[in-house]
Amino acid sequence: MKKYTTTDGYSGLLMIQDMVPENNKEVTVEILDENVDGDTAWVKYNTSYDEKPGVFKLIKENAQWKVSSKGPRERGPF
Incomplete structure (x- = not known):
């Protein structure tokens, strides 16, 4: 990670x-918007x-997309 x-x-x-929660249930993820x-x-x-x-924020570092954290007052497009 x-x-x-x-x-x-x-x-x-x-x-x-x-x-x-830790369990053996399979977790599914659906992308709604980008x-x-x-x-x-x-x-x-x-x-x-x-x-x-x-909502995840991603930043491009060294030509690779990486998950980043949103600033305290930062608002995304959604």
């Missing part, structure tokens, strides 16, 4: 991972374990 995230994004994903603006992208998604859609 660390390979595909920025430093800030990694710590945020660890927090999210701790909130996901928005790319230069080296920043936003992805809106649904999962089978959460009732509310989530």
